Amino acid sequence: MTKPPFYITTPIYYPSDNLHIGHAYTTVAADTIARYKRLTGHEVWFLTGSDEHGQKIERAARAKGQSPKEYVDNIVLGFKKLWERLGISYNDFIRTTDPRHHKVVQQFFQQLYDQGDIYKAEYEGWYCTPCETFFTEYQLAEGKCPDCQREVEKVREESYFFRQSKYAERWLQFIDEHPDFIQPVSRRNEMVSFVKQGLEDLCVSRTTFDWGIKVPFDPKHVVYVWVDALTNYISALGYGTEDDSLYRKFWPADIHLMAKDIVRFHTIIWPIMLMALALPLPKKVIGHGWLLLDSGKMSKSKGNVVDPHVLMDKYGVDAVRYFLLRELPFGSDCVYSEEALVKRVNTDLANDYGNLLSRSATMMEKYQQGVLQAPGAPEGPDAELIDLARTTPQLVEEYMNKSEISNALGAIWQVVSRANKYLEETAPWSLAKNGQTERLNTVLYNVAEVLRLATIMATPFMPGLPGRVWPQLGIQDKPELQAWNSLSWGLLPAGTTVKRGDVLFPRIDLKSLELD
Ligand code: ME8
Numbered sequence: 194m195t196k197p198p199f200y201i202t203t204p205i206y207y208p209s210d211n212l213h214i215g216h217a218y219t220t221v222a223a224d225t226i227a228r229y230k231r232l233t234g235h236e237v238w239f240l241t242g243s244d245e246h247g248q249k250i251e252r253a254a255r256a257k258g259q260s261p262k263e264y265v266d267n268i269v270l271g272f273k274k275l276w277e278r279l280g281i282s283y284n285d286f287i288r289t290t291d292p293r294h295h296k297v298v299q300q301f302f303q304q305l306y307d308q309g310d311i312y313k314a315e316y317e318g319w320y321c322t323p324c325e326t327f328f329t330e331y332q333l334a335e336g337k338c339p340d341c342q343r344e345v346e347k348v349r350e351e352s353y354f355f356r357q358s359k360y361a362e363r364w365l366q367f368i369d370e371h372p373d374f375i376q377p378v379s380r381r382n383e384m385v386s387f388v389k390q391g392l393e394d395l396c397v398s399r400t401t402f403d404w405g406i407k408v409p410f411d412p413k414h415v416v417y418v419w420v421d422a423l424t425n426y427i428s429a430l431g432y433g434t435e436d437d438s439l440y441r442k443f444w445p446a447d448i449h450l451m452a453k454d455i456v457r458f459h460t461i462i463w464p465i466m467l468m469a470l471a472l473p474l475p476k477k478v479i480g481h482g483w484l485l486l487d488s489g490k491m492s493k494s495k496g497n498v499v500d501p502h503v504l505m506d507k508y509g510v511d512a513v514r515y516f517l518l519r520e521l522p523f524g525s526d527c528v529y530s531e532e533a534l535v536k537r538v539n540t541d542l543a544n545d546y547g548n549l550l551s552r553s554a555t556m557m558e559k560y561q562q563g564v565l566q567a568p569g570a571p572e573g574p575d576a577e578l579i580d581l582a583r584t585t586p587q588l589v590e591e592y593m594n595k596s597e598i599s600n601a602l603g604a605i606w607q608v609v610s611r612a613n614k615y616l617e618e619t620a621p622w623s624l625a626k627n628g629q630t631e632r633l634n635t636v637l638y639n640v641a642e643v644l645r646l647a648t649i650m651a652t653p654f655m656p657g658l659p660g661r662v663w664p665q666l667g668i669q670d671k672p673e674l675q676a677w678n679s680l681s682w683g684l685l686p687a688g689t690t691v692k693r694g695d696v697l698f699p700r701i702d703l704k705s706l707e708l709d
Contacts, residue, residue, distance in 0.1 A: 199235040200443035201227050204451045205242035205287060205425050208268035209253045212275055213498035214529065215452065215484045215491045218517045222481065222598055223450045224281045225518060228653035229593050231282075232677040238443045240429050241276065242287035243269050247418035249322050251404035261404045262290065275501060280510055280656045287429040289406075289421055297428035298421050299409040301470065302397075305355065306410060310469050313411075316352035316396045319345040324454075325418045327396050340454065341492070353398040353414060360465045361392040367464065373477060375460045376596070377524035380453060380480045384460050395462060423463045426475070446475040448596065456480035479596055482526040484517075491529070499529060511655035512538045512698060515602070518654050523597045535701050542698035545609045546647070552616065553640045554665055554693040560625045565641055565667070566634035567687035575639060578615045579682055582608050582643050586680040589650050598654075605650045612643040641666060642685045649680055658697075665694040 203223045206216050220241060227239035245265045254264035269288060276283065287294060305311045319328045321338035328338065328345060338345050368374060368385060375381035398414035399405070405415030426449065427433075430440035449459050459478045467474050483490050491498050504513045516534045519541065521527045557563055571579065585608050592601035616636070624633040648662045663669040667690040674684060 196233070196235045198238070198442050199227075199230045200238045200240070200446045201230075201448045201450065202239075202426055202446055203241040204455060205244040205289065205422055206272065207247075207249060208243050208245055208265040208272065209249050211268065211271050211500070213491050214501050214504065214513075214517065215498075217275070217279060217501040217513075218484055218521060219450055219452060219481070220276060220281055221279060221514050221517050222521075222596075223448075224279075224283070225514075225598055225653045226448065226450075226593065226596060228282060228656060232653060233590070234677075236442075237284070238430075238439065239283045240285050240287060240426065241281070241283045242285075242425055242429065243272060243289065244418070244422040244425075245269070245289045246405040246415070246421055247325050248320075248399070248402050248404070249325060251402050252322065254404075265290065278505060278510065279501065279514065282656075285429050287425045289425060291428075293431070293434070294425060294428040295406050297433050298406045298416055298424045300433050301424055301466070302416055302420070303409050305466075305469055306353075308469075310356045310359070311353050311397065312356070314352065314354055315349070316354075317349045318347075318396075320348040321345045329393070348401070350400050351414075352396045352400070353408065353411075354394040355397045355420070355466070355469075357395045357462070357465050358392050360468050361388055363468060364388060364392075364461065364465055367468075367474065374474075375456065376477060376479045379524070380456050380460075384457065387457065388461060392461070419458050419462060420466070423458065423466065426463075427472070445473040447477060449475050449478045450596075451478075451480055452483055453480040454483070480524075482521060482524060484521065484529045485526055486529055499531075504531075504534070508534065508538055508701070509657075509698075511657045512542055514655055515542060518598050519602045519606075520599070522599050523595075532703065535703050538698060539700050539703075541606055543700040545606060545613060546651075547697040549609055549613050549616075549640065550644055550662065550665060551693065551696060553637065553644065554691050556621055556625075557637055557641070557691040558693055560621070560633060561637065561691075563691050565638060565685070565687055565689040565691055568635040568638035569631040571635070572632075574615055574618050575635065578608075578611055578639060578643065581611050582646050583682050586646070586650060593653075602651075602654055605647055608643055609647050612640050612647075616640060638685070638687070641689075641691065642682060645674065645685050646680055646682070649675060649677060661694065661697060665692055667691050 201223050203220050206212060227237050230237045250265060251261050254261040257264060319333060323343055324338060324340050332339055333345060337343060365388060375384055397417040397420050398408050399417060400414050403415055405418060406421050408414040408416060426446060427440060427444060430443055431437045432440040451459060456478060464474045486497050488497050516537045519537060557565060585604055588604045589601045592604060619636045621633050621636045645666055648659055652659050659675060663675060668674045673679060
């Protein structure tokens with residue numbers, strides 16, 4: 194049976210400055226889901242990109258004495274380098290300065306205007322430039338931006354407005370009929386109460402700067418940057434162009450992934466824009482928590498950020514990916530510390546996984562001359578280990594299908610820890626000493642098979658792992674034993690040559706470390 198196509202997106206990030214590990218988290222999480230879906234047989238489209246217009250970028254460029262385009266070109270190169278290093282398997286990278294995107298935004302705007310959903314009036318209110326968001330006096334928190342607590346600016350200008358209010362009832366009905374649309378549930382409740390308080394029309398153009406897409410019928414206005422940005426999810430698929438095959442195949446998106454800060458734009462403004470244009474709505478919007486520092490939310494403009502390159506230099510790509518994916522529980526915030534990263538690397542990767550591989554491979558070389566032997570009949574703790582290894586793939590799939598990435602990793606690591614405990618219980622070194630060869634063969638086979646299964650399951654999370662592990666398990670030339678559909682117990686053939694390789698994850702000495 195062919196599986197349905199799967200479309201996942203990250204936010205398109207502002208190239209106002211370099212990205213930090215908060216952005217890396219979202220992108221690595223989306224990448225993991227995309228890889229998992231590909232491995233399980235779906236045709237996947239994974240989109241990321243950059244949100245390049247707006248007042249914030251224009252000001253950042255000016256502060257550097259550059260033109261906005263010059264400024265963003267350079268930063269976007271940095272985005273792409275970061276994604277390459279982190280192993281991000283995106284299918285397309287959309288820039289809102291791409292001509293393909295411009296056309297669709299202008300077409301959208303024109304259509305909404307033609308059908309009477311956009312009208313001209315005067316905007317008077319407050320604007321938070323870092324968030325690119327309009328606020329009324331009453332929405333401000335003690336005179337500051339209620340989202341980022343920074344200073345807001347008084348804005349008074351001629352603007353176009355989108356008749357959002359007209360769609361409030363339809364939106365509420367949609368949410369009622371699609372209880373899974375906004376996740377987690379706490380975010381859905383926030384959004385519903387926001388709309389129930391009364392949805393106002395949205396200001397959708399600006400005239401006091403010009404770094405943006407021009408309103409087609411009134412070029413002294415530029416399109417509000419959020420309307421411009423949200424449209425990327427379909428402009429990148431060729432919507433409204435001659436070749437719209439990607440749009441037809443992949444829209445509506447299965448998952449728009451982001452942190453909670455921008456859930457409101459994705460669950461209210463974006464669906465209402467689509468409703469107004471009679472287009473299908475995305476299936477799910479997931480707002481994960483924030484990575485926090487002791488000093489508060491990591492933020493480019495506050496400058497309290499952690500650079501993913503620095504962490505990768507120190508610990509390697511897979512360790513950084515593992516840490517991010519394991520540490521941030523679905524839906525909650527998490528305080529970042531490098532110490533926590535080191536502890537995770539030492540405990541889960543060096544002690545549990547790496548050690549399981551190196552001790553088993555060492556024993557196989559020593560006791561079996563590196564040639565894996567067929568197992569005998571199960572006894573003692575074998576059944577428990579095998580049962581766990583057999584049932585874990587389904588558990589991982591259930592978690593991944595709910596995007597509970599950290600729980601999926603937790604389930605894989607349960608098998609890995611169980612296998613370490615199994616080695617202690619069965620003590621193959623004593624079996625070897627006592628000449629219990631058949632039992633020794635069984636134990637070593639079981640551990641090798643656990644390692645094969647755990648590594649397949651860990652692949653979407655740490656794509657660098659298989660390339661280093663398969664040669665040690667002797668299956669580097671056997672793609673059929675590396676595939677997701679080979680997650681059945683006992684496929685590893687006797688006679689496989691095991692070869693101990695380099696240590697996968699060296700232990701880090703916490704004391705000798707200069708933590709940033
Ligand atoms: O909002 N913890 O771009 P942006 C977790 N251009 N995730 C974090 C984070 C943190 N501390 N900081 C950032 C924009 N993120 C718009 C998006 S989409 C049509 C337009 C991640 O560069 C998280 O995914 O400010 C968050 O939602 C996003 O970066 C904001 O990125």
